[in-house]
Amino acid sequence: NAGVTQTPKFRVLKTGQSMTLLCAQDMNHEYMYWYRQDPGMGLRLIHYSVGEGTTAKGEVPDGYNVSRLKKQNFLLGLESAAPSQTSVYFCASSPVGYNSPLHFGNGTRLTVT
């Protein structure tokens, strides 16, 4: 029972490089999310998806793009990485139920130099 799987676990990029973070869930959840965690700021929502083929902006979407071509996968892209995007990125998923918690992946630590 894998739950939510994120790849890679760690990555170092140079300013201007691009990359894609992969998130896969095997719980058949409708909703998926990308958060970033920075010291002293908790988790902030980047983008989210309410179903296959749909995406929407969260609180801090600038510099990121997402796609959800299949229900189980949610991809986060950085087209031109900046040092301000150094962070820990979490993917999460949730069923439709209102009292259902988010299920998180183990995070990706990204450093942009």
Added chain:
Amino acid sequence: AQKITQTQPGMFVQEKEAVTLDCTYDTSDPSYGLFWYKQPSSGEMIFLIYQGSYDQQNATEGRYSLNFQKARKSANLVISASQLGDSAMYFCAMREPLRSARQLTFGSGTQLTVLP
């Protein structure tokens, strides 16, 4: 304005004692949900407990309980009989129904250290 406020950046507690982690929230919606998560040093996010705004009783899950004071808009986490393994970052989060994707809004967290 901050929707979730955790005013204690760090807390210390002696092993086997109880500890309360504070959380206040701000919403104008009568229907909402409150969640607590634990993040140990290994980094994963672990769901602990949930309280709905219409729930009549305070939520409990093992050694975790939620002291829900609706009029004060507070949802404090109480950990009884602290253990060394409780040392972690703790996040309070809120879900509001008007947010279309049921996402959670998180506070900045409280770092709890349990002393032997």
